[in-house]
Amino acid sequence: MSVVVGEAPARRRIFRHAGLIVGAALTALVVLVAIVSLVWTPQSATAIDVAHKLALPSAAHWLGTDHFGRDVASMLMVGAQNSMMVGIVAVSIGVGIGVACGLAAAARGGWVEEALMRLADFTFAFPAVLSAILITALLGPGAFNSILAIGIFNVPAFARLSRGAARGIWVRDFILAARVAGKGRLRITVEHVLPNIASLLIVQATIQFGVAILAEAGLSYLGLGTQPPNPSWGRTLNEAQTFLFIAPRLAIYPGLAIVLAVLGLNLLGDGLRDVFDPRLIRRR
Amino acid sequence: MALLEVADLSMALATARGPLEVVRRIGFTLDRGRILGIVGESGSGKTMTALALIGLLPDGARATGSIRLDGRELLALPEAALCRLRGDRIAMIFQEPMTALNPLQPIGRQVAEPLRLHRDMDGSAAQAEAVRLLDRVRLPEAARISAAFPHQLSGGQRQRAMIAMALACQPDLLVADEPTTALDVTLQAQILDLLVELVEESGMALIIVSHDLGVIAETADDVLVMYGGTVVEHAPVAALLRHRAHPYTQGLFAARPRLGGGAAPLQAIPGTVPDLAALPSGCRFADRCPLAIAACNAAPPPMHEVAFGHGAACIRLDAARAGAGA
Numbered sequence: 001m002s003v004v005v006g007e008a009p010a011r012r013r014i015f016r017h018a019g020l021i022v023g024a025a026l027t028a029l030v031v032l033v034a035i036v037s038l039v040w041t042p043q044s045a046t047a048i049d050v051a052h053k054l055a056l057p058s059a060a061h062w063l064g065t066d067h068f069g070r071d072v073a074s075m076l077m078v079g080a081q082n083s084m085m086v087g088i089v090a091v092s093i094g095v096g097i098g099v100a101c102g103l104a105a106a107a108r109g110g111w112v113e114e115a116l117m118r119l120a121d122f123t124f125a126f127p128a129v130l131s132a133i134l135i136t137a138l139l140g141p142g143a144f145n146s147i148l149a150i151g152i153f154n155v156p157a158f159a160r161l162s163r164g165a166a167r168g169i170w171v172r173d174f175i176l177a178a179r180v181a182g183k184g185r186l187r188i189t190v191e192h193v194l195p196n197i198a199s200l201l202i203v204q205a206t207i208q209f210g211v212a213i214l215a216e217a218g219l220s221y222l223g224l225g226t227q228p229p230n231p232s233w234g235r236t237l238n239e240a241q242t243f244l245f246i247a248p249r250l251a252i253y254p255g256l257a258i259v260l261a262v263l264g265l266n267l268l269g270d271g272l273r274d275v276f277d278p279r280l281i282r283r284r
Numbered sequence: 285m286a287l288l289e290v291a292d293l294s295m296a297l298a299t300a301r302g303p304l305e306v307v308r309r310i311g312f313t314l315d316r317g318r319i320l321g322i323v324g325e326s327g328s329g330k331t332m333t334a335l336a337l338i339g340l341l342p343d344g345a346r347a348t349g350s351i352r353l354d355g356r357e358l359l360a361l362p363e364a365a366l367c368r369l370r371g372d373r374i375a376m377i378f379q380e381p382m383t384a385l386n387p388l389q390p391i392g393r394q395v396a397e398p399l400r401l402h403r404d405m406d407g408s409a410a411q412a413e414a415v416r417l418l419d420r421v422r423l424p425e426a427a428r429i430s431a432a433f434p435h436q437l438s439g440g441q442r443q444r445a446m447i448a449m450a451l452a453c454q455p456d457l458l459v460a461d462e463p464t465t466a467l468d469v470t471l472q473a474q475i476l477d478l479l480v481e482l483v484e485e486s487g488m489a490l491i492i493v494s495h496d497l498g499v500i501a502e503t504a505d506d507v508l509v510m511y512g513g514t515v516v517e518h519a520p521v522a523a524l525l526r527h528r529a530h531p532y533t534q535g536l537f538a539a540r541p542r543l544g545g546g547a548a549p550l551q552a553i554p555g556t557v558p559d560l561a562a563l564p565s566g567c568r569f570a571d572r573c574p575l576a577i578a579a580c581n582a583a584p585p586p587m588h589e590v591a592f593g594h595g596a597a598c599i600r601l602d603a604a605r606a607g608a609g610a
Contacts, residue, residue: 109343110343172383173378174383174385176378177378177449178397179340179370180338180340180370180375181375181397182368182372182398184364196386
């Protein structure tokens with residue numbers, strides 16, 4: 001019997017993919033910082049020390065202090081925690097509702113599919129950040145509501161993706177074989193369709209994670225997201241704006257944090273797609 | 285009572301231009317331990333017939349008439365009851381073994397699936413049974429293959445695995461839709477031999493759907509020749525090999541390549557399969573038939589008995605016989 005070993009080439013592809021490695025490293029860095037900030041930060045992220053406001057980087061304040069004398073490094077670390085939370089919850093909402101809808105649409109077809117997909121189109125018709133602003137304006141600003149808003153506009157993206165991918169799986173012969181074996185649609189969806197589109201969903205989730213972080217930063221920048229005194233990258237950026245000409249570094253640090261986190265997640269997502277998407281593998 | 289009785293079975297697909305009749309009033313019976321071959325070109329309705337038997341018509345398709353398995357009317361059964369029947373009493377194997385297995389699950393798990401579904405077997409018992417089934421379809425090193433993934437097997441091995449999966453619950457009826465079309469010629473013979481052996485061992489009934497007369501002639505007891513959604517001729521294989529009554533069957537035989545046939549060009553049947561959206565009201569083969577006369581287009585030809593158990597739907601059988609004799 002000829003046994004082709006599929007694992008080794010996959011591993012080799014991962015280590016050859018520069019974008020994937022850089023993306024994974026950046027993402028790991030952000031996650032690590034967020035985890036460390038849970039138990040330790042160089043200084044308190046909220047302690048105000050007006051005597052040392054706008055201080056330059058030093059041994060005590062690695063990245064200096066802001067206009068209230070708060071430690072910028074600590075604020076960014078806690079902000080990373082905030083961004084991670086936003087990404088995880090918003091993507092979970094998107095995946096949970098969106099993938100369920102998409103799979104149901106693909107499995108049932110007919111009017112169920114039409115209704116769900118037109119609903120997704122309707123949600124898509126509004127620019128994501130605009131609808132997030134609308135939701136936070138209606139429900140009131142705050143971390144929870146902004147996460148909810150970002151999660152809701154994640155839903156149609158996942159619904160569409162999973163429905164399209166699932167339809168591709170449903171026409172495959174092994175689905176017919178499963179139906180011939182006597183399986184119902186729900187069981188086929190869970191056992192055969194979902195595992196076969198999982199890699200696609202993981203890639204999309206990674207990218208949407210970055211989008212969610214960016215969106216939360218945007219909402220916080222506008223004052224609709226995380227509220228003071230809880231640190232968030234978006235709000236730190238907003239506050240730094242006032243001192244742009246006195247202390248430009250205060251704007252650069254959170255901006256850089258946002259860029260690196262989003263860039264890392266996008267590179268990771270693209271890299272994962274290149275490595276795992278069987279259609280791309282076969283083309284090589 | 286025969287195991288399977290199909291009567292007056294018609295099927296229509298829903299299209300934007302209205303219903304499209306893809307199968308018209310076909311009927312046959314099949315006993316346990318017998319093999320029925322359904323032969324026809326692409327678009328003759330043979331695969332639709334196979335799918336109707338297992339109750340898996342495409343969305344929007346409608347079947348009328350009667351399909352009785354052991355006296356039980358299948359067309360009237362709700363989906364849940366059909367699910368219990370599928371994979372248990374009726375099983376099916378497909379043309380393309382490369383895609384008919386889930387690429388993410390090991391072979392053994394998939395082979396054992398009908399047992400878990402219909403026999404409530406737990407994991408390890410089903411797994412052991414899967415190995416036994418793989419062994420039964422003459423796969424060497426069944427235990428190793430059971431743990432392998434589909435991409436690690438060859439086409440012939442996968443088709444054997446598919447057959448093992450179909451046999452899991454010892455079905456009464458196995459429907460094989462072009463089971464060897466995607467395989468090498470040497471493998472074809474092995475798979476067909478295996479199917480015939482399994483029928484002899486288990487006493488199930490087998491329907492082989494194929495466009496290849498050679499496959500049917502090698503395996504089947506009886507043959508159904510389909511054209512344009514209708515049965516044009518039915519006969520025991522031996523009788524059909526001696527005498528082809530219908531002009532279409534004659535054309536099909538003439539179009540098949542033969543060893544030692546020299547450099548003589550194959551005789552193609554002129555024209556193409558009729559457009560299902562614009563089916564002629566009379567004989568569906570008339571516009572490609574060398575013997576067609578005006579009356580052929582007037583009404584669908586009735587089935588004429590040529591010999592015992594051998595019928596052909598043609599009004600020019602005498603002319604066809606004269607042509608075949610010459």
